[in-house]
Amino acid sequence: MTLPSRDTIVTYPGGALEAESIVLHIAPAGDGLVAVVTETTSFHPVDAAWPDQPADTGSLSTGGPEIPIVDAVVAATDGTELFLGSDIPVRKGSEGWSFLVAHLVADGAAIAEGDTATVRADASARRALSVGHTACHAAALALNAALAGNWSKAAREDALGAPDFDGIAIASSRIVPGGSVDVYRLNKSLRRAGFDTAAVAADELGELAASVTATIAEWAAAGAPVRIDREGDGLTDRRYWVAELPVGTASIACGGTHVESLAELGDVRVEFEAGDDAGTPVLTMRTHAEPPR
Known part of the structure; x- marks a missing residue:
């Protein structure tokens, strides 16, 4: 799939802990991790620009075993490349850019672009x-x-x-x-x-x-x-x-x-x-x- 052309839809501001959505993009994130971007998420990410609140803890699944989410960060793309966290070269909201929630999971996890995934945030930690x-x-x-x-x-x-x-x-x-x-x-x-x-x-x-x-x-x-x-x-x-x-x-x-x-x-x-x-x-x-x- 191509990189998303609009911001991730977020449901955590309303208190949601779970969201089902399409996996739009998966990209290498380093340190044995990949970044999974879904159309919608209930998972609060950490923002490198002002990292006051840590990311939620939890998991995602596509019908099989739960896949632990190691971290979640704000990411951005201009349609050609995905930038994660502090590597984002522009200010949030910059014209021509989409700002996304990247769920970081272990490389090799059973998930692919186009899958329907359920993202779950831990209630007690939230x-x-x-x-x-x-x-x-x-x-x-x-x-x-x-x-x-x-x-x-x-x-x-x-x-x-x-x-x-x-x-x-x-x-x-x-x-x-x-x-x-x-x-x-x-x-x-x-x-x-x-x-x-x-x-x-x-x-x-x-x-x-x-x-x-x-x-x-x-x-x-x-x-x-x-x-x-x-x-x-x-x-x-x-x-x-x-x-x-x-x-x-x-x-x-x-x-x-x-x-x-x-x-x-x-x-x-x-x-x-x-x-x-x-x-x-x-x-x-x-x-x-x-x-x-």
Whole structure:
């Protein structure tokens, strides 16, 4: 078959764990693996451009034994070649390119182009990452609110109207099962933008953690509902995490997976750690959620 001319249709934003679809393309992926591209998938891939949420775990089958999916990555093609992950030479959404989900399986697996394959994502692993991703967004908004008084200049605002410390200072974000790890750079650019980095001192991080944790707990106790709004079903169509919080509706562009209510996070706590990255102060926020059993 020729390389796909449109983006992969993705069903995981709506919570789907299983999808049946045609295998459109199979290509070598190195390290004894091949990349399997289907027309539709329920499998969340990792995006090399912003690898915050890991790929789902699971398998695919064509009627025979389950074939383990070793990894899943965002891929792209201009119709002549398939590029995987960090090898993609253009920005997502570039004209003339299709962006795809590549399921990586062992070379020699019993699967061929044209087969009808069922892709299955593991439910427990998906839920753990969905809890972590929703907790990450809630913590970011609560952190912005807690630090709102540390700005001396007008700054761009977050989804709730507070100065967007998270969006401005973020260096990396990683979703882990039941939580997240976010690293912020407290550099000169942030100070020039009007943020008082000295106010975020190590001896005050306990108070900051208590404030952020209390805000999330309030939102979770209110049972704030969460949904994903989509502009389309393609991999690169814009999607938004929308939470109906007690203080207002928050809408954040996001390509990950989520739970349906902050109540599903259970007990959430946030911890902060001050550090240094090649001479630049950094602040690490670790978010932990313990959903009710």
